[in-house]
Amino acid sequence: MTAHMIALIYADDFSWIPEYSAHVPQIVRKYGGDYNFTSGGPVEVVEGDLPVPSGVGTFDFPSREAIMNFLNAEEYQPFIELRNRHSKTQILIFDGKSA
Numbered sequence: 001m002t003a004h005m006i007a008l009i010y011a012d013d014f015s016w017i018p019e020y021s022a023h024v025p026q027i028v029r030k031y032g033g034d035y036n037f038t039s040g041g042p043v044e045v046v047e048g049d050l051p052v053p054s055g056v057g058t059f060d061f062p063s064r065e066a067i068m069n070f071l072n073a074e075e076y077q078p079f080i081e082l083r084n085r086h087s088k089t090q091i092l093i094f095d096g097k098s099a
Contacts, residue, residue: 001063001095001096001097002060002061002062002063002095002096003060003061003062003063003064003066003067003093003094003095003096004058004059004060004061004093004094004095004096005033005057005058005059005060005061005067005091005092005093006056006057006058006059006091006092006093007056007057007058007059007089007090007091008050008053008055008056008089008090008091008092009053009054009055009056009057009083009087009088009089010051010053010054010087010088010089010090011054011055011086011087011088012054013086014040014054014055014086015086016082016083016085016086016087017040019082020079020082020083021038023079024076024079027070027073027075027076027079028059028070030070030073030075031061031066031067031069031070031073032061032062032066033059033060033061033062033066033067033070034059034060034061035057035059036058036059036060037056037057037058038055038056038057038058039055039056039057040054040055043055043056053090054087060096064093064095067093071091
């Protein structure tokens, strides 16, 4: 079953993004994922009390297991460290079921 991942990024400095973006999409694809959409532009919370992220990424994977394999992949670890040096990130995963 398709699983989805949303990354909410909170950062003041996006100078690290070019290096991250040059490598991470290929790693995502290696684990069966699609790097669907990322935005570093203005994000607006229109309902609820969610802190406003400075960036959002959405991803589709074949399963939750594939997401976890990607997140735990050895080749991805340096990019987690890079991202965490410059931002705070919240990651959500959920199954793709019809309502």
